Amino acid sequence: MSEFLDTYHRRIDYMRISITDRCDLSCIYCTEQAVPCLAHEEILRYEEIQRIVQAAARLGVKGLRITGGEPLVKSNISKLIELLVQVEGIDDITLTTNGALLGRYAEELKAAGLKRVNISLDTFKADRFKEITGSDKLKDVLDGIEAAKKAGLTPVKINTVVMRGINDNEILDFARMTASEGWHVRFIEMMPLVNPGNKGSKMVSVREIRETIEGSIGELEPCLATSGRGPAKYYKLPNAEGTIGFIGPVTECFCATCNRFRITADGRLRPCLLEDDEIDIKGPLRNGAGIDELEELMKKAAVLKREKHRLNETYTHGQRQMWQIGG
Numbered sequence: 001m002s003e004f005l006d007t008y009h010r011r012i013d014y015m016r017i018s019i020t021d022r023c024d025l026s027c028i029y030c031t032e033q034a035v036p037c038l039a040h041e042e043i044l045r046y047e048e049i050q051r052i053v054q055a056a057a058r059l060g061v062k063g064l065r066i067t068g069g070e071p072l073v074k075s076n077i078s079k080l081i082e083l084l085v086q087v088e089g090i091d092d093i094t095l096t097t098n099g100a101l102l103g104r105y106a107e108e109l110k111a112a113g114l115k116r117v118n119i120s121l122d123t124f125k126a127d128r129f130k131e132i133t134g135s136d137k138l139k140d141v142l143d144g145i146e147a148a149k150k151a152g153l154t155p156v157k158i159n160t161v162v163m164r165g166i167n168d169n170e171i172l173d174f175a176r177m178t179a180s181e182g183w184h185v186r187f188i189e190m191m192p193l194v195n196p197g198n199k200g201s202k203m204v205s206v207r208e209i210r211e212t213i214e215g216s217i218g219e220l221e222p223c224l225a226t227s228g229r230g231p232a233k234y235y236k237l238p239n240a241e242g243t244i245g246f247i248g249p250v251t252e253c254f255c256a257t258c259n260r261f262r263i264t265a266d267g268r269l270r271p272c273l274l275e276d277d278e279i280d281i282k283g284p285l286r287n288g289a290g291i292d293e294l295e296e297l298m299k300k301a302a303v304l305k306r307e308k309h310r311l312n313e314t315y316t317h318g319q320r321q322m323w324q325i326g327g
């Protein structure tokens with residue numbers, strides 16, 4: 001197997017697959033306006049996703065992350081995991097979720113072959129949770145975190161988008177959970193995808209988050225990632241079992257080490273999160289394309305992969321919102 005490299009010699013070994021554009025939450029930084037959800041027949045079927053993954057694995061993709069929308073609102077997602085586990089060359093299948101349905105599905109996902117989950121949680125306060133997500137499901141999410149741990153979908157990572165004036169006064173509460181509960185918390189800079197004209201107004205930089213933690217709790221020691229192929233930089237508080245990760249897409253562009261491409265729920269290969277270049281793979285697949293042709297489409301997508309995003313320059317608004325791409 002040859003290496004799957006893009007124009008800038010980055011090795012692509014990771015694919016994020018959005019399996020639905022539907023979500024049971026409606027987070028303020030993710031959803032700008034309601035866009036009609038895709039029709040059922042527009043969405044890739046599980047067998048089609050397996051076929052795409054077979055082609056990707058032949059090129060050198062090893063890790064998969066299932067995302068959405070909210071992946072757990074899809075029916076029978078364990079069946080998809082079972083199909084993907086069978087693909088030769090795939091050694092790591094993970095899932096990103098808001099966690100609200102994990103209490104119900106954690107055990108069966110683990111049994112199907114899912115390795116780990118990342119769970120999005122931005123606040124511990126019920127009224128704020130409602131303000132951010134439009135829902136009352138905070139308790140379900142907290143139960144989902146426990147269910148994931150109990151099922152062995154570990155290490156569970158918590159993704160927290162920090163927003164000025166909304167949840168930035170909970171940075172220390174999240175950081176302390178790495179010591180008291182052994183959580184692995186990743187602080188993420190809010191990308192200006194909703195109201196992009198309002199660039200960065202609520203974004204808190206990873207540098208500021210780090211200074212807030214070090215100024216109040218203690219020095220952070222660099223450490224290795226517990227798992228995964230992502231861009232976070234990891235640290236630990238003294239004596240903490242869990243880790244603190246920082247993901248700074250806005251102030252610390254990490255495109256130089258980007259190792260991934262995406263599949264949207266409606267079957268488009270998307271080489272960059274923040275660029276609208278896409279290649280249709282569902283059409284050729286449904287017209288009988290063989291595995292060699294699918295591989296060729298992926299190589300074309302790799303050529304389209306940009307050197308870096310333009311979030312801080314010309315970026316105005318992509319054609320898709322985050323829930324339509326899969327973060």
Ligand code: SAM
Nearest residue numbers: 029030069070096097098120159190191322327
């Ligand atoms: N529904 C799942 C979830 O909540 O994790 C998966 C999809 S969601 C789009 C994936 C991740 O993208 C979440 O961790 C979310 O916080 C993050 N996200 C969405 N919009 C974002 C933005 N504007 N800036 C930074 N992260 C964002």
